[in-house]
Amino acid sequence: MTRRIIGQALMGIIIAVMIIVPFFVQDEQWVNLVSLILIWALFAIGFDLVFGVTGMLSFGHAALFGAGGYALTILTLSYGVGFIPGLFAAAIVGAVLAYLMGLFALRVSGLFLHC
Structure with missing residues (x-):
């Protein structure tokens, strides 16, 4: 302890x-x-x-991480948005993507990933 x-x-x-x-x-x-x-x-x-x-293997974890990073990069480099506003926007992009993925994931039933 x-x-x-x-x-x-x-x-x-x-x-x-x-x-x-x-x-x-x-x-x-x-x-x-x-x-x-x-x-x-x-x-x-x-x-x-x-x-x-x-103990649950998450394939969507990396997708959300990548979507947020990709959104931050595009906003800061292409559109000239500052880092802090871009960071909040990237978090929003990740949250929206998580919500959309969750809509489909929660409707799945049964065993779809079994080793």
Whole structure:
């Protein structure tokens, strides 16, 4: 039990440091690296929640992640939208896609993915 608490506290400290680093480091290379680490960590945490805790394999997880990233890239590079508004728009795109995928997924019955 103590080992688990120490691990969680250490993980919390690491996450806090990674979130704070971009505000104090002026080198763009480090900011990009920490941002990529945080993005992939968010993806891994979500996948671990779905697969590791519940045991359900999610094929749609990567689709939503990719749709949000693709929307952010198009909005910032092609249309000149700022990063923060583009980030919120990417989250909305991911949520709308999740809703549309959910409409179909909730109507499925029976065993369709069996190993």
